[in-house]
Amino acid sequence: MKKKYGSVQIFFHWAVFILIVVAYAAMELKGFATRGGSLRAQLLTIHYTAGVSVLLLMLFRMVVKGFSTAPDIVPEPPQWQLFFAKLIHVILYIMFIGLPLLGVLSLYFGGKEWTFVSYVMPISDAPNGRLQLVLKNLHELIANTGYFIIGLHALAALFHHYVVRDNTLIRMLPGREKIPLENSGQNK
Ligand code: HEM
Numbered sequence: 289m290k291k292k293y294g295s296v297q298i299f300f301h302w303a304v305f306i307l308i309v310v311a312y313a314a315m316e317l318k319g320f321a322t323r324g325g326s327l328r329a330q331l332l333t334i335h336y337t338a339g340v341s342v343l344l345l346m347l348f349r350m351v352v353k354g355f356s357t358a359p360d361i362v363p364e365p366p367q368w369q370l371f372f373a374k375l376i377h378v379i380l381y382i383m384f385i386g387l388p389l390l391g392v393l394s395l396y397f398g399g400k401e402w403t404f405v406s407y408v409m410p411i412s413d414a415p416n417g418r419l420q421l422v423l424k425n426l427h428e429l430i431a432n433t434g435y436f437i438i439g440l441h442a443l444a445a446l447f448h449h450y451v452v453r454d455n456t457l458i459r460m461l462p463g464r465e466k467i468p469l470e471n472s473g474q475n476k
């Protein structure tokens with residue numbers, strides 16, 4: 289049984305983490321930029337680009353997950369902890385696919401031109417202000433809930449690492465698996 293997640297899963301876990309930080313940070317910083325200014329527009333483009341990238345990478349991660357098995361945690365935590373960890377993972381997938389999707393749809397029905405990287409994205413021929421507002425409000429609600437879910441997920445990982453002292457976090461960190469001394473050839 290492998291001791292760590294595959295390198296592709298580890299790479300994309302942390303890539304998505306960085307993109308999510310960028311998406312949140314762009315929105316937080318937007319509050320300090322003057323309305324109608326170019327900095328505000330740039331922060332919005334960064335937000336959209338990071339957000340759409342999260343959507344694409346989360347879909348890719350879901351496919352990769354379908355073809356892999358999670359490495360065992362040693363020592364094995366109680367069943368209820370494994371259950372809640374899995375539940376939070378499912379919630380994270382639903383949230384970080386649904387959240388950017390709602391953002392994209394709100395811009396689609398808003399009818400205002402926007403870009404992903406530098407590609408001009410399609411918008412509706414018949415903008416619908418009410419639908420756009422509903423989608424935007426839902427997007428903002430899920431985004432703000434996201435802080436707590438990510439916080440819970442990260443705290444659980446740190447708790448396992450520093451308090452329980454099992455390998456939960458190590459399994460998701462880059463770097464080679466440690467080879468036990470008896471198998472490394474150093475004791476020959
Ligand atoms: C990981 C992905 C994303 C995260 C974490 C995220 C997070 C956020 C946050 C925190 C806000 C502000 C909420 C508030 O003011 O209460 C926001 C607003 C918004 N987001 Fe996102 N978002 C993501 C993806 C996207 C995507 C892909 C789009 C569209 C392409 C998008 C479009 C918007 C829009 C239009 C607003 C409202 C902006 C405004 O009122 O000026 N978001 N998002």
Ligand code: HEM
Pocket residue numbers: 297301304305308349353358373377378380381384438441442445446456457458459460
């Ligand atoms: C400081 C932040 C974070 C830490 C310390 C962290 C840590 C971890 C650890 C240790 C695991 C393996 C847990 C296990 O197998 O039971 C894991 C898995 C996972 N994490 Fe995070 N994580 C963080 C942020 C995020 C964020 C922002 C997301 C949002 C998408 C996320 C989504 C997931 C998912 C979906 C899994 C399940 C494995 C997979 O499908 O790739 N994590 N994380």
